[in-house]
Amino acid sequence: MKKYTLLFLVLLSISGYAQNTINNYKYVIVPEKYSFLKQTDQYKLNTLTKALLQDKGFTAYFDNSDLPNEIANNKCGALTVDVLEKNSMFSTNLTIVLKDCYGKTVLESKQGKSREKEFAVSYNLALRDAFTSISDTPYSYQAAADAQNKPAVATTTTASAPASATTTSVPVSANVPVQSAPVSSGLPATASAAVPAGTVAAANAQPAANATKSAVAAESKLAPGTLYAQPTSTGYQLIDTAPKIILSLYKTSVENYFIAGNGTANGIVFKKGDNWVFEYYNNGQLESQKLLIKF
Structure with a gap:
């Protein structure tokens, strides 16, 4: 009888661990600085991490921002993301780790690599490469599973309501990409x-x-088609989510005015009202293309 009891407890613990997946979590906390970098949000790596997680469908917050009550009062209701670097002489190697409130790894990405020489580009490309394995991992937030992460005291305020009612106050995350103007948080x-x-x-x-x-x-x-502007010594490189360099921008003496080229077309990129525009000549005809750029 004792053997059966022990076996049941082991299976129960394994089952509980297996159920702790990213589907149990709606929120992810992103640090404002990674341990292997010297500055806060250096190379915009933390901002990029937050953006990629939101693309995946999570609701992400920086650890220094105001948090919603769902996680401010219950840190176990959110995952924490960390990025680890493996030193290499010829490449940048990054791994993304999602952990629960007990420090246990819930999901670990593959090792993303980049051989670009410029740090800003190399770190960003390596992070995007690492995130491809997370992008390939199915994710569908399960509110009922998230409710299990809440402490018992959190349910006492709704003791008279059915158990499932404790999850109805959680705001629903909009997974629809939204076009927006640049914000101060980067x-x-x-x-x-x-x-x-x-x-x-x-x-x-x-x-x-x-x-x-x-x-x-x-x-x-x-928004779909957004290009990320990665700083270079002469301006910026516009990179998509592949990641692939789409356009090179070269600074001029005029603000918001760049010389631009992509190997097949050369022209200018400038800000027209609230929009960025790439203008170039194609077979003698002036072409104008609107760009979605995040600097």
């Missing part, structure tokens, strides 16, 4: 704002403080 964004009507209605229904948080979260969503 989050990847685009040239114009287009928030779904449902999101706006939900934000208007909240108190002023919560509406502000919802607006910031909406602005952090990325």
